[in-house]
Amino acid sequence: MGMHPVKFLFDTGAATHAGCVRDHNEDSFLARPASGLWLVADGMGGHRAGDFASRTIAESAQWTGIPNSAHDLKSRFVDRLVIAHDDIRRQSERLNGATVGATVVALLAYEQHFACIWSGDSRIYLLRNDMLQQLTTDHTEAQELFSSGAITAEEAAHWPRKNVITRAIGVTEMPMTDENYGVLQVGDVFLLCSDGLTGHVTDEEIAEMLQRQGAQQTCDRLIDLTLSRGAKDNVTVLVVRCLPNEVLSEADMKTNPGYGPPISVDDWKAED
Template sequence: MTNALQFGFETGLATDVGCRREINEDSLLARPDLGLWVVADGMGGHAAGDFASQTIVRYLDTVGCAVSPEDLVARTMERLHRANDVIRARSAELGGSTIGATVVIVLAHGPAFSCIWAGDSRVYLHRAGQLVQQTRDHTEVNALLAAGTISETEAENWPRKNVITRAVGVDDTVKCDQIQGQLQSGDVLLLCSDGLTEHMKDHEIAQCLAALPPQQACDELIRETLARGAKDNVTVVALRCTQTPIGEGDALDEDVLDDLA
């Protein structure tokens, strides 16, 4: 038997309309077989925000099998641009009303991973007991804070904290940020819409990810957010990274896919 290793992923996912909304404008996608996980948070109301987030997920689901980390990123961005065009066409049909969605994407190819995002949905990495936010919120308050216009204290009490500055579907071209890193066995990555972080603190998220396997962690994060009033839709996707011999890893991936079916 070969001693070569590959990464396997145990995935959990959950979404809820929340306590105050009538429709769920969030969408999610988990394709561990492709090394792809997505959370999209729509804006624009019924028949608009949900259309935007679902369009993003539908196009990203066609990424296919990449031959390298760079190829996976390129395929992903090409699908995002196509989704952007479709969303903008839908906006034109509705008289030019603003339609769009924030998006966070985790890509994994071998030991390499990437995060791609636009808006205020987030990716966190839990490693060796520490939770670190990988994304930077594209919001008005963050832009003012980065420019030195307001202080940390002012930012905490800013009245327009949820005003986003980037989203797929609002501009002619997609404007995303990207970061890259290397996976380690035991890493847990969490993707979430802002419906989670509006109610849950980072240390609470960290405790949940440390104590529970991915699906149970997702269920618990949703349950606690609902218990706290869930002002918005809330969506979470968690993935735990493990290293396994290649022959065993193939079986693991099939089991994960069966669980998600």
């Protein structure tokens, strides 16, 4: 029995703050539900560098356009990321080789498919059926040592070089990203954030907040909580709630909560 493609509605919220310590905000974000694209970028390298890098990624991604397939969306986004990467490298040359770069985390959604693409330590979480899972793996020295078994979780949590990141856009010859894929379900809530949030707020607190309110209210509350704890860094949060399109009946929702067959990773790759 073939399933017809389903369009979801997305309740999106976004908020960003320089925090309590930094004098300017090097984070940028983009929310484009019509394109099925949301992202957070966290700049590094100080003024004229970090804010330039994160803004360049967000501004380039604005031109992703309206895709006609999951693969088309991913291709368009990756193309925009490469353009931003090259712009950032040229800025580094203008600053005599200074470090200019930004982490990026992007959520892509097309019909019932979603993909996460990231570089660095900004994160995507998914709250589904009241269970929170982190869909990204930090590109940090501590995480890589932990993943390889060289250090314990406890050691990773208190690693002295905790914020040393191993990947970022604009820093290497080519953009280095990781990807994760899945199927959207009604009721899914995604959180995209810079590490300014996760430095102060626990996964348990994130889960609790995502369960309760609309997307914008949740973003505002997460920022307020971070500020109340001293917000040592810039902090940016995007919340995306996956709602059913009104045309679906209650009966459809109950019998088919996932809307469509499980996705294979091939849906995000080139068609033959």
